Amino acid sequence: MLRVGLTGGIGSGKTTVAHIFESLGIPVFYADEVAKRLMTQDPQLVAAIKEKFGAAAYLDGHLNKELIATQIFSDPKKLAWLNQLIHPATIQAANRWFEEQKAPYAVREAALLFESGADKGLDYVVGVSAPISLRLDRVIKRDGASPAAIKQRMANQLDEEARNKKCNFLLLNDNTQPLLMQVVALDKKLRAISTEPRQA
Numbered sequence: 001m002l003r004v005g006l007t008g009g010i011g012s013g014k015t016t017v018a019h020i021f022e023s024l025g026i027p028v029f030y031a032d033e034v035a036k037r038l039m040t041q042d043p044q045l046v047a048a049i050k051e052k053f054g055a056a057a058y059l060d061g062h063l064n065k066e067l068i069a070t071q072i073f074s075d076p077k078k079l080a081w082l083n084q085l086i087h088p089a090t091i092q093a094a095n096r097w098f099e100e101q102k103a104p105y106a107v108r109e110a111a112l113l114f115e116s117g118a119d120k121g122l123d124y125v126v127g128v129s130a131p132i133s134l135r136l137d138r139v140i141k142r143d144g145a146s147p148a149a150i151k152q153r154m155a156n157q158l159d160e161e162a163r164n165k166k167c168n169f170l171l172l173n174d175n176t177q178p179l180l181m182q183v184v185a186l187d188k189k190l191r192a193i194s195t196e197p198r199q200a
Contacts, residue, residue: 002105002194003106004106004108005122006018006107007113008127008173009158009160010153011138012129013138013173017171017183018107020179020184021107021183024183026187029098029107029108031108031118032109032111034094036063038093040063045085049068052078052081053068068082083112083115083116091117104195105191105194114158114163115157119166124169124190126186129172130172130174131174132160135154169189171186
């Protein structure tokens with residue numbers, strides 16, 4: 001079974017692509033969702049986060065996302081610390097998940113795929129690309145966030161051009177060509193690759 005990564009900058013449409021893969025019968029591991037669950041359920045992670053951010057980091061057993069977001073996006077050192085804590089745990093969870101899958105290929109969706117080192121051990125990486133102006137517009141409509149706040153989040157992600165160069169396949173989500181047809185064509189290609197003999 002092929003292990004495929006799926007990544008893209010905020011507002012690129014990678015979650016939409018992930019949902020299309022799922023509709024085609026391909027299992028998808030959503031790294032951000034798993035990371036949030038681990039931050040609430042893993043006792044070691046919870047203890048470390050409370051020690052770093054204070055008891056207010058959790059409210060009634062739930063992660064205080066606003067407090068955490070405010071601190072990490074204004075303090076690069078705290079963001080780096082949190083990433084170093086969460087990424088390895090999420091990668092381990094993804095590896096266990098991959099072992100359980102029976103499809104021709106399975107997908108690990110993650111915004112910070114290269115930044116976290118999660119691309120190691122994957123057979124291929126699919127990137128979803130869109131112009132920054134379009135990405136900004138999508139996130140403003142989706143989250144109601146200010147352009148400045150979104151640009152700050154973008155700054156913590158790999159540059160679009162650098163990310164695209166690292167990907168094996170690229171899907172263009174700029175409203176000029178149907179995204180669905182691109183994913184269907186890629187699905188066909190990945191299924192074909194999965195039947196090829198693996199090189200030693």
